[in-house]
Amino acid sequence: MGNKIKIFVLLSLTGFFGACEADFSGLIRSTDRVEKRFSQSVDYNQSHPYQNISTASENYSLLIASDLHIGGTKNTRELFETYESSDNLALVLAGDIVTGQREDYEVFRTLKDSVEKPVFLITGNHDLFFDGWKTFYEFFGSSTYYFTVSTPEVPDLYICLDSGGGTFGKSQIKWLEDLLKDNRDNYRYCTVISHVNMLRTRRTTSANPLVEEVAYLINLFAEYKVNLVVNGHDHVQDAAQLGNTTYLITDAVVDSYENAGYVRIDVDATGLKYEFKRF
Amino acid sequence: MKIKYVFFLYFLICSFCVTTVQAQFKIDVFAGVSSNPVDNPPLITIGHSPQFEYHNFFVSYAMDVNLNNRDKKIINAFSTGLGYKFAVKNHPLKTSLFYCYKPVSNILNVNNAGLKIDYTVRKWYFALGNNFNFYKFNNNAAEIYGITDNDVLVEAANLMYSVKYHLREIGSDWNLFINLTNFELFIIEQETNPMLDLGFTYKRRENSPKFFADLWYQTAGFNNIRVNYFGVFFRTGVSWEIK
Numbered sequence: 001m002g003n004k005i006k007i008f009v010l011l012s013l014t015g016f017f018g019a020c021e022a023d024f025s026g027l028i029r030s031t032d033r034v035e036k037r038f039s040q041s042v043d044y045n046q047s048h049p050y051q052n053i054s055t056a057s058e059n060y061s062l063l064i065a066s067d068l069h070i071g072g073t074k075n076t077r078e079l080f081e082t083y084e085s086s087d088n089l090a091l092v093l094a095g096d097i098v099t100g101q102r103e104d105y106e107v108f109r110t111l112k113d114s115v116e117k118p119v120f121l122i123t124g125n126h127d128l129f130f131d132g133w134k135t136f137y138e139f140f141g142s143s144t145y146y147f148t149v150s151t152p153e154v155p156d157l158y159i160c161l162d163s164g165g166g167t168f169g170k171s172q173i174k175w176l177e178d179l180l181k182d183n184r185d186n187y188r189y190c191t192v193i194s195h196v197n198m199l200r201t202r203r204t205t206s207a208n209p210l211v212e213e214v215a216y217l218i219n220l221f222a223e224y225k226v227n228l229v230v231n232g233h234d235h236v237q238d239a240a241q242l243g244n245t246t247y248l249i250t251d252a253v254v255d256s257y258e259n260a261g262y263v264r265i266d267v268d269a270t271g272l273k274y275e276f277k278r279f
Numbered sequence: 280m281k282i283k284y285v286f287f288l289y290f291l292i293c294s295f296c297v298t299t300v301q302a303q304f305k306i307d308v309f310a311g312v313s314s315n316p317v318d319n320p321p322l323i324t325i326g327h328s329p330q331f332e333y334h335n336f337f338v339s340y341a342m343d344v345n346l347n348n349r350d351k352k353i354i355n356a357f358s359t360g361l362g363y364k365f366a367v368k369n370h371p372l373k374t375s376l377f378y379c380y381k382p383v384s385n386i387l388n389v390n391n392a393g394l395k396i397d398y399t400v401r402k403w404y405f406a407l408g409n410n411f412n413f414y415k416f417n418n419n420a421a422e423i424y425g426i427t428d429n430d431v432l433v434e435a436a437n438l439m440y441s442v443k444y445h446l447r448e449i450g451s452d453w454n455l456f457i458n459l460t461n462f463e464l465f466i467i468e469q470e471t472n473p474m475l476d477l478g479f480t481y482k483r484r485e486n487s488p489k490f491f492a493d494l495w496y497q498t499a500g501f502n503n504i505r506v507n508y509f510g511v512f513f514r515t516g517v518s519w520e521i522k
Contacts, residue, residue, distance in 0.1 A: 033507055125503035165507035166472075166500020170316040196503070200412075200469060203435040207471040207502040210509055211412065215383040216317040218414055222386060222424055233503075241429040243416050 034169035041142035065262035066094035066232020067252035095124025095195025100132030124195035157187035161194035180224035315510025356465035386420035408439035471502035
């Protein structure tokens with residue numbers, strides 16, 4: 001009887017680990033750690049200048065979505081169609097686009113290439129599974145960069161950060177600090193986008209950055225008047241205000257999620273406003 | 280400024296307790312160094328932690344001050360706790376309430392409050408608890424950055440755990456231990472960010488002070504199945520118990 005139970009447990013575990021789209025080697029080690037990814041992103045940025053989007057209007061909007069988890073592509077297609085047919089200036093995909101598999105990256109690349117308007121990508125933890133960073137970098141390049149939106153009067157700053165490893169890392173934090181110190185005053189609004197949600201407003205089994213790092217960044221965002229921080233990872237929408245900074249978490253885009261959605265950011269002279277959208 | 284008065288009052292009460300009751304007394308004096316993406320260059324601290332015990336009640340506090348990186352803060356952390364000790368099957372079970380205050384800069388601090396239960400059996404130490412982490416902007420933030428509204432954010436309840444195994448019986452003259460946990464004296468990480476602690480203790484005689492040294496290894500992203508090195512910190516000191 002005892003042996004039967006052991007065999008059952010063994011088979012169940014084998015089936016579970018085999019069926020999961022997760023790279024469990026990541027529990028004890030990570031290939032392509034944050035310092036290496038950041039270094040490669042910086043290399044990429046040197047030959048690919050930061051993008052500026054110009055608009056003739058003072059008011060504009062953009063979309064931020066996260067956790068596409070391709071495989072399934074129904075919601076992603078709908079998101080791309082909505083974006084293409086709208087007057088949103090940019091679409092930012094804040095990580096967990098795939099689960100690290102090259103074939104899924106290829107499916108996503110085909111979909112993305114069909115979109116003519118700017119699409120900005122950041123890695124999430126799932127994108128790094130199965131050595132996924134190598135494919136991400138080969139196909140899309142940097143995961144740490146910024147882009148700007150210039151209206152006739154003032155420009156706005158959007159900073160995209162790589163938090164797929166659960167930490168921003170020493171070099172990336174220094175890069176962010178220098179960027180804010182040297183450039184923040186040149187822009188009206190500043191938005192920071194990355195995958196792993198910084199604030200833990202509900203109890204989940206996923207991991208956020210460590211408290212020391214979160215506290216440091218909250219302080220940095222206050223000092224440099226960062227208006228908005230947008231994350232994914234948690235799959236469930238949330239909005240919190242701490243000081244003068246708004247912290248948003250977007251719903252997941254993934255097909256299997258009942259309340260799948262994304263967030264639209266509307267920008268005008270009075271500030272940044274957000275609206276959660278559902279598919 | 281108000282917080283200084285609260286600390287002063289607290290020390291006064293503690294001192295009063297010591298002089299008026301025949302309390303058991305223990306004090307830890309320690310120094311530490313931590314290195315991670317935000318303690319850069321590494322942060323060097325010194326601290327002390329007195330603990331008073333009377334019958335089955337105990338009260339303690341701990342304070343750590345920075346020796347370097349003092350431009351933004353001088354106090355690294357302060358924590359305090361009070362509790363009651365039971366005996367379960369002749370082994371001590373401690374229940375306690377605690378509060379930890381950790382300045383981040385001259386405008387922001389991190390606070391933790393919670394409760395925990397500790398149980399010690401021969402070579403094993405277990406702890407289980409729950410805490411609330413909250414970020415608080417202080418008056419400087421209002422003056423310098425105009426942060427007057429939404430100056431506090433309370434995060435979701437967080438599980439605390441510790442499983443520590445000693446190589447020899449607890450109380451032995453020397454010992455080695457390994458500890459899997461998400462908290463220590465001044466840091467409480469999210470439950471899904473475990474830390475590994477390797478330590479050593481030594482005392483020459485039964486009543487002599489105990490030397491201790493702990494090396495902590497911090498990881499990020501464990502439950503994201505993408506574990507990354509985050510940082511390390513080392514703490515060493517002396518623990519002196521007067522019975």
